[in-house]
Each structure stands twice: as structure tokens, then as C-alpha cells.
Amino acid sequence: MKPDELRNLAQKEDELRKSYRYRINVCCSSGCMPFGALKVLSAFKDAVKESGVEEECYVARTGCIGTCSIAPAVLVEPGDYLYQNVTPEKAKEIVKEHIVNNRPVKSMLYGNEAYFKKQLRIVLRNAGKIDPLRIEDYIAVGGYYALLKALTRMTPEGVIEEVALSGLKGRGGAGFLTGLKWRYVARATGSPKYVIANLDEGDPGVFANRTLAEADPHAIIEGMTIAAYAVGASKGYIYVRSEYPLAVETLKKAIEAAKSMGLLGEKIFETAFSFDIELRLGAGAFVAGEETAILASIEGRRAMPRPRPPYPAQSGLWGKPTLINNVETLANIPVILLKGSEWFSSIGTKNCTGTKCFSLTGKVNNPGLIEVPMGITLREVVFEIGGGVPPGRRFKAVQVGGPSGGFLPEQLLDLPIDYESLTKAGAIMGSGGIVVLDDTSCMVDTAKFFTEFCVDESCGKCTPCRAGLYKLYKILDGFTQGEGDIQDLDKVEDLCEFIKEASLCGLGQTAPNPTLTTLKYFRDEYVSHIVEKKCPAGKCFKDGGGAGS
Amino acid sequence: MSKTVELTIDGKKVAAKEGDNILKVARENNIYIPALCYLEGVSSLGGCRVCVVEIRGSPKVFASCVTPVAEGMEVITDSERLRRYRKWAIELLLAERPHVCSVCVANGNCELQQLATELGVDHLRVDRKWTNYELDLTHERFAYDPNRCILCTRCIRVCDEVEGVHAIDLMLRGKNSKVIFDLDDKWGFAESCTSCGKCSAVCPVGALYVKGKPLSEVKKKELVSFVMSRRSEKTIG
Amino acid sequence: MAKVRLATVWLSGCSGCHMSFLDQDEKLLELAGEIELVYSPIADVKNFPENVDITLVEGAVGNEEQLELLKRIRKNTKILVALGDCAVNGNVTALRNSLNNSVEEVLKKAYVENATLKQNTPTHVPRLLKKALALNEAVKVDFYVPGCPPSANLINYVLNELLEGRTPALEGRFKYG
Numbered sequence: 001m002k003p004d005e006l007r008n009l010a011q012k013e014d015e016l017r018k019s020y021r022y023r024i025n026v027c028c029s030s031g032c033m034p035f036g037a038l039k040v041l042s043a044f045k046d047a048v049k050e051s052g053v054e055e056e057c058y059v060a061r062t063g064c065i066g067t068c069s070i071a072p073a074v075l076v077e078p079g080d081y082l083y084q085n086v087t088p089e090k091a092k093e094i095v096k097e098h099i100v101n102n103r104p105v106k107s108m109l110y111g112n113e114a115y116f117k118k119q120l121r122i123v124l125r126n127a128g129k130i131d132p133l134r135i136e137d138y139i140a141v142g143g144y145y146a147l148l149k150a151l152t153r154m155t156p157e158g159v160i161e162e163v164a165l166s167g168l169k170g171r172g173g174a175g176f177l178t179g180l181k182w183r184y185v186a187r188a189t190g191s192p193k194y195v196i197a198n199l200d201e202g203d204p205g206v207f208a209n210r211t212l213a214e215a216d217p218h219a220i221i222e223g224m225t226i227a228a229y230a231v232g233a234s235k236g237y238i239y240v241r242s243e244y245p246l247a248v249e250t251l252k253k254a255i256e257a258a259k260s261m262g263l264l265g266e267k268i269f270e271t272a273f274s275f276d277i278e279l280r281l282g283a284g285a286f287v288a289g290e291e292t293a294i295l296a297s298i299e300g301r302r303a304m305p306r307p308r309p310p311y312p313a314q315s316g317l318w319g320k321p322t323l324i325n326n327v328e329t330l331a332n333i334p335v336i337l338l339k340g341s342e343w344f345s346s347i348g349t350k351n352c353t354g355t356k357c358f359s360l361t362g363k364v365n366n367p368g369l370i371e372v373p374m375g376i377t378l379r380e381v382v383f384e385i386g387g388g389v390p391p392g393r394r395f396k397a398v399q400v401g402g403p404s405g406g407f408l409p410e411q412l413l414d415l416p417i418d419y420e421s422l423t424k425a426g427a428i429m430g431s432g433g434i435v436v437l438d439d440t441s442c443m444v445d446t447a448k449f450f451t452e453f454c455v456d457e458s459c460g461k462c463t464p465c466r467a468g469l470y471k472l473y474k475i476l477d478g479f480t481q482g483e484g485d486i487q488d489l490d491k492v493e494d495l496c497e498f499i500k501e502a503s504l505c506g507l508g509q510t511a512p513n514p515t516l517t518t519l520k521y522f523r524d525e526y527v528s529h530i531v532e533k534k535c536p537a538g539k540c541f542k543d544g545g546g547a548g549s
Numbered sequence: 550m551s552k553t554v555e556l557t558i559d560g561k562k563v564a565a566k567e568g569d570n571i572l573k574v575a576r577e578n579n580i581y582i583p584a585l586c587y588l589e590g591v592s593s594l595g596g597c598r599v600c601v602v603e604i605r606g607s608p609k610v611f612a613s614c615v616t617p618v619a620e621g622m623e624v625i626t627d628s629e630r631l632r633r634y635r636k637w638a639i640e641l642l643l644a645e646r647p648h649v650c651s652v653c654v655a656n657g658n659c660e661l662q663q664l665a666t667e668l669g670v671d672h673l674r675v676d677r678k679w680t681n682y683e684l685d686l687t688h689e690r691f692a693y694d695p696n697r698c699i700l701c702t703r704c705i706r707v708c709d710e711v712e713g714v715h716a717i718d719l720m721l722r723g724k725n726s727k728v729i730f731d732l733d734d735k736w737g738f739a740e741s742c743t744s745c746g747k748c749s750a751v752c753p754v755g756a757l758y759v760k761g762k763p764l765s766e767v768k769k770k771e772l773v774s775f776v777m778s779r780r781s782e783k784t785i786g
Numbered sequence: 787m788a789k790v791r792l793a794t795v796w797l798s799g800c801s802g803c804h805m806s807f808l809d810q811d812e813k814l815l816e817l818a819g820e821i822e823l824v825y826s827p828i829a830d831v832k833n834f835p836e837n838v839d840i841t842l843v844e845g846a847v848g849n850e851e852q853l854e855l856l857k858r859i860r861k862n863t864k865i866l867v868a869l870g871d872c873a874v875n876g877n878v879t880a881l882r883n884s885l886n887n888s889v890e891e892v893l894k895k896a897y898v899e900n901a902t903l904k905q906n907t908p909t910h911v912p913r914l915l916k917k918a919l920a921l922n923e924a925v926k927v928d929f930y931v932p933g934c935p936p937s938a939n940l941i942n943y944v945l946n947e948l949l950e951g952r953t954p955a956l957e958g959r960f961k962y963g
Contacts, residue, residue, distance in 0.1 A: 307612060309617065460719070462598055463597050463638045464641070466700070466723055466726065467644070467645045467724065468641050494633070498633070501634065
């Protein structure tokens with residue numbers, strides 16, 4: 001594709017878009033599909049046809065709008081009217097009233113403005129507004145312009161500098177400065193170099209990366225291609241969980257579309273730069289999301305982490321310099337190049353710029369996929385965006401960071417969300433899972449649950465994680481059945497410290513977090529289990545709790 | 550020619566080849582760091598975490614067998630914290646499967662047993678797991694008791710890297726990990742095994758052993774050096 | 787000065803640890819000056835006494851009677867020492883724990899499958915616990931002396947340290963098995 005062709009296509013698409021008075025975006029992501037989104041989609045198409053407004057109204061199959069609690073969700077533009085729990089019958093009504101009579105159906109609208117008020121969508125800028133399977137849709141909203149800009153008007157070092165200045169940190173969890181990582185790979189000797197996009201989102205209850213891939217695959221592809229240009233890579237892999245069939249299918253089609261338009265492949269935009277992307281499917285191991293485990297998996301070996309150094313930047317895939325970024329990190333790149341690092345670094349906090357996507361789940365009124373500026377407090381997320389806990393319930397704790405994230409109590413809710421604050425409090429940014437617990441949850445039981453998850457997912461390479469976590473689980477399991485004595489708590493803390501400090505990779509190093517934070521903030525519940533043999537939440541002990549059980 | 554770096558280990562100044570790991574350099578300089586899965590001559594795993602050390606300036610601990618030396622590095626091989634961690638590592642390994650020294654072929658020649666003594670692991674603070682893996686006696690010369698395996702993967706590495714066969718590998722993951730021959734075949738029917746015996750020679754415990762001989766007769770250390778001398782012959786040849 | 791009240795107990799073990807205890811030979815005479823043996827398989831005392839200073843327990847906890855005795859020992863003893871591998875970690879006694887944790891299976895294996903005469907499971911004996919336990923799986927243990935058996939020297943060292951009011955330093959001194 002030539003630069004002009006991109007501009008022409010964008011213009012043509014923009015005109016086409018403008019020729020419609022209305023655009024109905026039907027969310028067909030993994031969250032809305034089970035609620036009949038595809039039936040709703042065809043109901044809209046039929047209704048538009050039957051009402052004879054095909055020329056005025058475009059019905060699009062889009063990715064996630066972010067409001068998973070009101071599935072299937074439908075967004076009507078202009079005006080961003082969001083309809084909730086849409087059925088084929090409601091679709092007819094919406095077309096008749098909103099499109100034909102120009103009267104939005106107020107009774108069906110999702111009236112919750114607070115859900116969106118504090119959100120800021122950069123990564124999810126196109127989610128729910130474009131058809132992920134139409135590359136033209138992406139181009140119409142400015143897609144691949146950042147790539148064009150990078151390839152034709154910027155040097156690789158210039159791109160790295162811009163990313164570095166933006167202050168963007170890796171969104172996979174560890175929060176390493178993206179610009180710095182790119183610079184390491186760019187300066188490493190060895191050829192070819194590789195770029196890997198990490199989409200092995202294995203955390204239970206976390207769906208941010210999946211949603212991104214389902215809603216806006218080209219943002220990932222464009223970000224990856226820019227990264228490849230910056231570091232001098234010629235080949236890229238998107239490592240995606242095979243448990244994400246829709247994301248896999250969407251990415252596959254997106255890569256094909258980009259290839260057929262010449263946005264991937266040889267001499268992109270008639271420059272000397274060539275880049276190709278291949279999909280690699282993971283096979284269900286949580287630990288495969290660890291960067292050195294991804295390397296092993298792509299090379300065809302057991303997905304087991306290895307010690308670093310050497311870092312992948314020096315010695316990655318087949319011993320070559322390799323850049324590994326999370327897909328959310330990569331999706332930020334096109335925007336940073338187009339709007340500038342200064343704009344990006346003005347969002348969030350000084351040390352933690354930009355936004356972060358979170359999967360908000362658990363005992364919260366408005367679960368869903370949210371994107372918020374860094375520095376927002378947990379209280380705002382849980383109570384304003386999430387709408388608090390269900391009526392009649394009391395907030396107890398919030399877990400941040402996936403299965404190995406720590407649990408934070410009410411008194412820490414004013415903590416700003418950034419890498420440093422979360423880590424200090426014993427939680428982690430991790431994969432961006434936020435799970436809200438109310439007073440029906442037992443913290444000992446919850447710590448046990450997440451420890452068990454990590455036991456199952458440990459690769460088995462190092463002793464602390466393989467053997468230590470299992471013993472930790474057994475001790476916690478004993479607590480929930482009335483075993484153990486109060487001195488065991490010291491032992492648990494000591495064992496947790498060993499697992500945290502001596503494990504080989506991030507899985508073991510973070511796995512004790514749920515236990516450590518519940519011990520720190522909810523020690524009274526442990527004491528109650530051990531001393532009084534009582535579970536305050538009534539979850540533990542086989543006959544439902546109570547003394548003497 | 551690789552560069553030489555200078556570092557200190559427990560305050561002692563030593564020179565080392567760049568790229569070498571801390572454990573190897575320490576041993577060359579007669580500084581003792583307890584270790585278990587490490588085996589000189591094959592690649593390092595960094596799995597058992599017994600050989601952890603501290604490096605001044607970092608709050609973390611490092612497995613010395615997989616941490617390369619660096620110029621000016623100050624390594625600390627002994628501290629209250631390191632002793633505590635090493636104890637946990639040995640304790641967890643002892644509790645992971647039924648290690649019953651008194652009836653084990655490796656009694657008296659076992660690195661796990663010896664480390665327990667050395668580090669003072671005189672009891673277990675966690676429940677023991679009594680696994681019941683089937684004993685594999687199908688090979689005419691060797692035997693394999695998975696109940697005694699500590700998953701150090703020395704056998705896997707020596708089979709792959711020295712014998713060049715890779716007849717041994719792991720299956721399953723986490724606490725269910727198991728060392729297997731070929732595709733979980735019985736040893737006697739594992740076609741790729743050359744019956745060289747290196748795996749049983751390097752097994753630090755009594756999981757892989759020569760049938761009919763107590764290990765006191767088959768001194769493991771001598772066999773290991775035999776294997777390694779063969780390796781250097783190979784490299785030279 | 788009153789003599790230190792010492793007890794030695796034999797639970798599910800082979801008595802090897804007691805043999806090793808006796809192997810202290812002439813050092814036993816030295817000990818005899820400082821201790822009073824208040825309960826032991828080699829002393830004819832029916833019930834475990836009260837106010838015992840040091841108790842050495844050999845063997846794992848295999849049945850209900852032993853569990854009850856151990857709890858009484860713990861209650862009546864200042865310093866409880868696990869003597870030998872069976873007491874420390876279960877050792878051979880606990881090998882039966884691998885048999886799917888079924889007491890019936892264990893009894894069948896021992897008294898039927900592997901018996902040549904009189905193949906039936908015993909009845910008029912204390913009931914086996916589901917699992918043979920190391921002492922610290924049942925009660926708090928103060929000191930551990932591993933070994934199968936622990937050497938006479940080690941037992942003597944530990945006893946002397948305890949008599950002197952010091953904490954025995956076991957690192958490098960003991961050996962499992």
C-alpha cells in the first residue's frame with residue numbers, strides 16, 4: 001500500500017460513514033454473545049431493512065462496549081445512546097422509535113452515567129465503535145496513520161524517544177518502562193530480531209486483553225509493527241490463549257486483512273521496512289504468560305520460565321534479541337505517536353502515565369471492562385464506576401492484580417492506582433483484574449482458593465513454588481476445617497516469605513500475596529477460624545460453621 | 550577470549566571468567582555454597598533454590614547457579630535469611646514425597662540427606678505427602694522409584710546434553726510433575742535409552758539407581774567425575 | 787539438688803532407638819547420677835507420671851492408644867524430645883500412609899496378603915489411626931533427634947545439653963536413616 005492509498009481509503013470510508021445518519025453498534029464480544037448478541041444483530045439488520053432506512057442507518061457488528069452487566073449492549077451513534085439487555089423484539093422497537101421517528105427509547109437506555117464519567121478510553125478508543133473484522137473501519141478512524149508517520153517521518157530512534165518520553169510502562173503487570181525496553185532490544189546485537197505480543201491472559205476473571213483483541217485487533221497489529229520498526233525486528237508473534245477462540249479468529253482475519261492491504265509484509269508503505277506477524281496459540285497454562293515461558297512455548301518446548309538474565313532483549317527467541325510487550329501496551333503506541341508523548345504523559349500521574357484497563361468483577365453492581373486514568377483511587381473504581389456492592393451487603397475487600405493480587409481493605413480504598421502504591425500495599429497491577437468482595441466472603445477461604453489456583457498452575461520447576469505453595473494450600477485448607485493453632489500463622493508468614501523471595505519467576509513471587517494481605521488486613525478472621533473454630537462469613541467448616549464443628 | 554571480571558565473594562577478592570555463574574566461581578575458589586540441582590558440566594536449572602545468595606545492593610536473593618558474575622559484584626553466601634530459605638527448600642523437598650532414608654538405597658550417599666544434616670533440617674514443619682508411584686524395575690540394570698525423585702532434572706540434562714539422547718523428560722506440571730522415559734514408557738521399554746547409566750550416576754538421591762547394589766558400593770561422586778571426563782573427551786574429540 | 791525426672795517412651799517403632807539409648811554404655815552411669823528414670827519400657831511403671839522434666843519418645847503415633855498417651859505425655863512433660871526418625875517424621879512406620887490411607891487396606895496387606903499362617907486381621911487391639919503420625923503432627927515437640935537410630939553419642943550429647951540447660955545444636959551432628 002502506498003501512503004496515498006491509505007489516505008484515500010480513509011477519506012472514502014469517512015464519507016461513507018458520514019452518509020449514514022445513524023450507526024447502530026451491536027456488541028458481539030464474548031461477553032454479549034452468550035446473551036444472544038448475534039440474534040440481536042440480525043434483528044437490527046432485518047428491522048432496518050423492513051423500515052426502509054437502510055440508506056440512513058448502518059448496523060455494525062462491533063467488539064465490547066464495556067458494560068458487561070447489561071448484555072447484550074447496543075450503542076447508537078450519534079449521541080452514544082447505550083441500550084441495555086437488548087432482545088430481537090427490543091431491536092425492532094429501537095429501530096422504529098429511535099431511527100425512524102428520531103425518538104430514543106428512554107425506557108431501554110442504560111441510565112448509569114457514573115459508570116462512564118470517570119473512565120478514559122485510550123486503549124479501548126475504538127472498542128464497540130468499529131467492526132473489528134473490517135480493516136476499513138479501523139482506517140476510517142485514523143488507523144495505520146501512526147505507522148505511516150513512523151515509517152515515513154520518524155527514525156527508529158525517534159520512535160523510541162517518543163515512547164520513552166510518554167512514560168508508558170508495560171501493562172502486563174511488572175510496569176517496566178516501555179521505551180527503555182525497546183531501547184535495549186534496539187541496541188542488542190543479533191539478527192533477526194523478534195517482537196512478541198503477549199495475549200496469554202490466563203487469570204480467572206480477567207478479560208481485558210481478550211476484549212481488546214476482539215474489539216480492535218488492528219490497534220495491536222499497528223502497535224506491534226511500529227515496535228518492530230523501532231527495534232529493528234522483522235518477524236512478530238502474537239501469543240494468544242487457545243481458550244480465546246473469538247480473539248484468535250478475529251486476530252487471524254485482521255492479520256490476513258493487513259497482509260492483503262500491504263500493511264504487513266514486504267516494503268510497507270514503499271519503505272525498506274518489512275514485517276510479518278504469525279499467531280501462536282498457547283495451550284492452557286497460566287505460567288505460559290511469563291515472558292521466558294512464552295519463548296519456550298513458541299520454540300516448541302515446555303512452557304517453563306527460565307532465570308533472567310539473560311533477558312529476552314539480549315537473548316530471546318532462538319537466542320535472538322526479542323521484544324515482548326503486552327497487547328495493551330502495544331495498543332497505546334499508535335495514539336502516542338499521533339497525539340504525542342506530551343499529551344500522553346499529561347494523563348495519569350507523574351510517575352505513572354496513561355490509562356489502565358481493568359476487568360471489574362465480583363460483588364459489584366456494575367461489572368465490566370473499564371479503562372481509567374492512572375492515579376484514580378480504588379474507591380472511585382469500586383463505588384463510582386462499579387456502583388458499590390449489591391444492596392444490603394457490606395464492602396469487605398478488593399483484590400487487585402489477578403489471582404496473585406493482594407486483598408485490600410476499606411481503609412486502603414483511597415489508594416491511587418499506580419504500580420508503586422499497589423505494590424507497597426501488597427497488591428499488584430498484574431493483569432488488571434479487580435475483584436470486589438462483600439461480607440459474604442470468607443478471607444481465609446478466598447486466600448485458599450487463589451493459592452489453590454497457583455498450585456495448579458505452578459510449572460514445577462522451582463521448589464518454593466511447586467512444593468511450597470502446595471504446603472501453604474494444605475495449611476490454609478486445614479484452617480478452613482478447624483485445624484491448626486495460632487502459632488501456625490507465623491509459620492505461614494515465614495513460608496510465604498520464602499516463596500515470594502526465592503521463587504524463580506513472577507508466578508511464585510506473587511502467589512503468596514492473597515495470603516499475606518489477608519493475614520495483614522484480616523488477621524481476625526484467621527484467629528476466629530483457628531481459635532474459636534468459627535467462620536465469620538459462614539463459608540468454612542463442613543457443616544456450615546459454628547463452634548465445635 | 551572471554552573477558553575476566555573481578556568480584557568479591559564473602560569479602561574475598563576473586564577473578565572469574567565473564568559469563569560464568571557465581572556457584573562455579575565460588576567452588577573454584579574453595580568457597581562453599583550448598584547446592585542440589587546444580588551439576589557441573591551440564592546446563593544450570595536454578596530449580597532447587599538451595600544455592601541462593603545475596604548480592605550487595607539488591608534486596609533479592611539469587612540462585613547462584615544461574616546468576617552470572619559481574620564486575621565489582623559483592624556476593625554474600627551466608628546470612629540468617631539465606632540459612633532460613635535453604636532450610637525451607639530442603640524441608641519442602643523432604644516433605645514433597647516419602648523420603649525414608651532408612652530403607653533407601655542412597656542412605657549415606659544422598660545429597661538431600663546430607664544437606665538436611667548440614668543445614669540442620671531436623672524436623673518438618675509441614676505435612677508429608679505420601680505419594681504412591683509405582684516402582685519401575687523393568688530395566689535389566691537400573692531401577693526408578695519416582696517416590697524418591699526431587700525433580701532436580703539432573704538425569705534429564707545429562708541424558709540430553711552429555712549422552713545426547715534425551716530419553717528422559719518431565720510430564721505434567723507443578724506438584725504432579727514426573728520424570729519419565731520416552732513418552733511415559735516403562736524404562737525397560739524406552740527405545741531411545743542407551744542404558745549408559747549416566748542418569749543414575751548423577752541422581753543426587755535414590756530415585757534412579759543400579760539394581761542390586763547399595764550406593765555405598767557405587768560411589769556416586771566417582772561416577773559423576775567419570776561421566777564428566779567422558780564429556781571433556783567428547784568435547785576435545 | 788533434685789534429680790531431673792526423665793521418661794522414655796516406645797510408640798510405633800522398632801525399639802532401635804532405645805537400644806541406641808542403652809548403647810551409651812558407661813555414660814549411662816554418669817547420667818544416672820543426674821537423672822531419675824520415672825517411666826520407660828525398661829522400668830516397670832504402669833502409668834505415665836506427672837511432673838516429668840524430659841521425655842524421649844521413640845516411634846511414630848500409630849494407633850488411638852498411642853495418641854492418647856502422647857497427649858498425656860505432652861501435658862505432663864516440660865521438654866518433649868522426638869527420638870529417632872519414626873518420631874521425627876514417621877519413617878518406616880509411616881510407609882503405610884502411601885496405601886491410599888485406608889486402615890483396612892493396611893491390615894489386609896499385613897495380616898492377610900503377606901501372612902502365611904492364620905490369615906485374618908487382628909481385632910482385640912487398639913484401633914489404627916488413618917495415618918501414622920510424626921509426633922509433631924499430633925502435639926508440640928520441643929527437640930528433635932533424627933536418625934534410624936540416632937547414635938548413642940548424639941543421644942548423649944542432646945541429653946547432656948538439656949541437663950546443662952542449653953539448646954542442643956543439631957546442625958551437622960545428626961543423620962536421617
